[in-house]
Amino acid sequence: MRLLTHNLLSSHVRGVGPRGFPLRLQATEVRINPVEFNPDFIARMIPKVEWAALLEAADTLHLIEVPKEPIQGYERNEEFLRKMHHVLLEVEVLEGTLQCPESGRLFPISRGIPNMLLSDEETET
């Protein structure tokens, strides 16, 4: 699971609503996997990122050189975009958990794939 993905996920446990974001990340196995740098794609993603959640997750994984916020003219700033590319796309959590911040419910990540399934009783109707 990439950090871009983590940034888009929220808990859907019943009654939790918007307080289900962001999920608390815990990783036991992480892999750094190089991905071809595409500045246009990264620039497109910047406005969609919830920055506080990204910083929290990056901190949990002890990542360094993570920009604290989007900078002026980021679309043309290669250094900034490369750092964001690395954080968003090149860090993969292979094993770990995502935890609902409100209910404490754990969603496992195995082989890089999060399992978000809940039973009927647990979810919103």
Next chain:
Amino acid sequence: SSQFTYFILSVSSNLAKQEQSIFELWGHGKCPEELYSSLKNYPVEKMVPFLHSGSTYKIKIHTFNKTLTQEEKVKRIDALEFLPFEGKVNLKKPQHVFSILEDYGLDPNHIPENPHNIYFGRWIADGQRELIESYSVKKRHFIGNTSMDAGLSFIMANHGKVKKNDIVFDPFVGTGGLLIASAHFGAYVYGTDIDYNTVHGLGKASRKNQKWRGPDENIRANLRQYGLEKYYLDVLVSDASKPSWRKGTYFDAIITDPPYGIRESTRRTGSQKEIPKGIEKCPESHVPVSLSYHLSDMFFDLLNFSAETLVLGGRLVYWLPVYTPEYTEEMVPWHPCLKLISNCEQKLSSHTSRRLITMEKVKEFENFSDSFLLQIKL
């Protein structure tokens, strides 16, 4: 240049019916000389499988905005003699059909002497269930029981206006066939599926001679096979009726083939107590599925989810199953935020068909008023 180059020909006779053909492009030019030169540059080893001495073929000519005499047509076909055709011509049932396509523009009042563009390609599909050579389901590493035929997945990506740097999502991703077409157009892809085994590439293989899906049989491996791994974002095990995406608009297209109970079972997570016997359980923790999912609920959820998470102008493309004798246009699901762009039928049997529905988000989702409108409509 890309290993797989396709030319999708789209002909709209009216809004309800749109015919499309897919050709594997072998050459093109703005004049015949340019075309021939382009064809001479096409790798011979890619032509040989379709031109060898045991095969049969025929060559057709399509001209757009101009009519050619029979003599003119024969002349153009004869000019292609330099191609290494070794098979036999069979006009009735050839194994391979090649097409010369000449584009004379769009203005019927000003038809030019010479075409603007000429294309030569190998015909692949007419939007029907045909096997496609290059993105063939047979050759693809990982298949499930309902692997989308490669040609149709290209058409769906085309309907979704998928382009470079888009994010495309398939909420019923299965083995990922639809993601491949989107990645081919340069989009980054997400998929979810309720079936843990399918997402992880575990369990019995759908291909006849194999027992187990190997460790590299999964959606990511599929993309890797076509050199498209860099477009793989993530896949998740998730129930499409209970999505885990946060509030916001971040998908440029949602392209999907929802399960409709004919081949794959239609499922939704339910209470532990209602598990029917015989359901396969995965050794890792996950919630077994049990409840049947009413089709209308599923499309309601899909349209609502799309209205919430698509960017403005983004598209939803999906298959809607239909019992043909009772079908009316009112049956096509509706949503106040989504505009119907097209509705194309594909016959499955004498009484059933499915319709490829394309919708575009034209209005931002407003929780109260839009849900209210939906209640009235249903």
